[in-house]
Amino acid sequence: MKLRFLLPLFFIAGMFALFALGLRLDPHEIPSPLIGKPAPEFNLPTLEGKPATLNMQQLRGQPVLVNFWASWCAGCKTEHAFLLELAQQPGVNLVGVNYKDEADAAKKTLAQEGNPYALVAVDHEGKAGLDWGVYGVPETFVLDSSGVIVYKQIGPMTAEAWQIIQPMLK
């Protein structure tokens, strides 16, 4: 019968355990249903115009990082230095998708801050973003050489995220 008095204690311990788990989750990180699926097709003009357009066919054949960014996006400024560093590494193919931005502003940002991207596609209306399930830039998709999405980094790319991503590129 004495156990009865311990019941609330167990109850509270259970609640603490749930809080410990639940509060560590970030509700802004919504798991993408696209992981493990082929990346959605797109066909977009490029920022520099050479080549004129970029589509999924051009991205298959080697692992690629597809980074959705914009000049108006604060998180993109945070990750920019790290992206520049990544672009220097061998075997890293970084493609940018300029999301709902103005071409002039995007070009200006890249000219001032440096350009980490091998190519930048222009998604002015955010249609490709919608197909890829982008809900807040920056977001980075990791594609394997067959064009399947293997990982999605929501928010700025960080050294911690790169620890997870790097082994996936081999």
Place this chain on the structure above:
Amino acid sequence: MSMKKALSGWGVLILFLVSMTVQAALTEVQDVRYQSWIHELRCLVCQNQTIAESNAPLAADLRDQVRSQIEAGRSDEEIRSYLIARYGDFVLYNPPLKPRTWLLWLAPFGLLALALIIVLRRFIKPENSQ
């Protein structure tokens, strides 16, 4: 010069009005569907608002997408699978019943049953002991 400016101003205004009437071209039935859809979808940026309530650009994009799919005559099932394929169940305010959501759906009934059992035992016990 100012004449030209005034004319281009009118041109912009007319274009704006025309675009508004184009936007408003849903039939009554379509509009009912549209309204019920946008009140059932979560804005993924603000998370605790529907896309009907939210001013976020993404919410506007999703509203446009729902509208154009309704205009194209897509079924509710097609619209639902379109959205889930991109944003997952999270986009739905009414999550589907499946193994992952059993706890979510059944826990309230479980708690209610537990409460009923406790209450009933309290009321029944004294009678039994008498």
